[in-house]
Amino acid sequence: MTLERLAKDIMASADTEAKKMIKAAKNEAKGIVSEAEARAASITEDASGKAGKEADQIAREVVASARQANQKEILVARRIELDATLASARTLLGDASLAGRASLLKHLVKQAGEVSQGKMVLRPTSIDCAALADSAKEYAIGDDVDGLGGFVLEAEDGSISFDMRFDTLLESAWIEQRAAINETLFA
Template identity: 30%
Template sequence: MGLDKVVKDIMDKAEADSRDITAKAAAEAAEIKKSAEAEAKQIIAAENARAEQAISKMRQRELSSAKLDVKKAKLNSEKDVLAETHEAFVRQLSTLPREKKADLLQKLVKLAKKDIPQGKIFTNAADADLVKDSGYEYGGNVKCIGGIVVTSVDGSVNLDYTFDSILEDVWTSSMKPVSDILFGSR
């Protein structure tokens, strides 16, 4: 029976070693699993953070783009209103009563006489008879909504007092105040 005891001791020892190895392997597997889960959580957290950052940037871009679109639309609307206002001025000048137009033309002739005492006067065809007593030789018609163009005798000096050019000068110099009136100060 001594041999049976030795075999039994060897078997017991082998079983104990087997249990130890299995326990160590299970512990290592658990540690590997725990480490992998922690690493997976870090990867997921990092990816979530990147995704949130990308979403935030995308939202910011969309918001900026929307603000820019609104600003463009507002500016285009303001531009349209200014164009309509300008056209309204042109219509008003085009439809001035004859007496008012005659009075304005006389004032423009008087102003021109200061710089060009003698020369030729031009106006649109409808206003030609309103400048016949201007003291200038009638030079012909010019395309304009009203007003006069006066040229010196030698042609070296030319004054453009057409309503068109006066309106453009006034419009250009008054753009900011007109915008402020129409749209408020910015």
């Protein structure tokens, strides 16, 4: 064997060995890339799942918050409407030209007769002073009381009194009939 031949054999052997090493390195690189891609896909899937769950939770919270805000707005609007209705009723009852006012006062005087005991003093509201002076002659007329209408009937000694003012009657009716009022206004 000549030196030239030996050099060619060494070269061929080195070339074959280099090709094997390059092939092995490429296969190892493919394995590393595949493993990295699998890990990246797993991380992406986990992150996507977590983000999806968080997005669903946020969406539920936003919907719940919006519902709560809507319910609050509805309650506030209802409260405003109830207050306006009560104010309107007070205005109507405080009007001296209210239709049926005289008959309402006569009815209250009749009720007063059913509950009165002994000598009683009728203390009218200023708006109904003249009307009650005519229809309640069986009672002594006392000082005026504040109110939308009606009167307070009290014993001469002050031991007992019956509040028959429109204000008090309206408040009692308003409380007792609250469910019916809500049904009428908001059903």
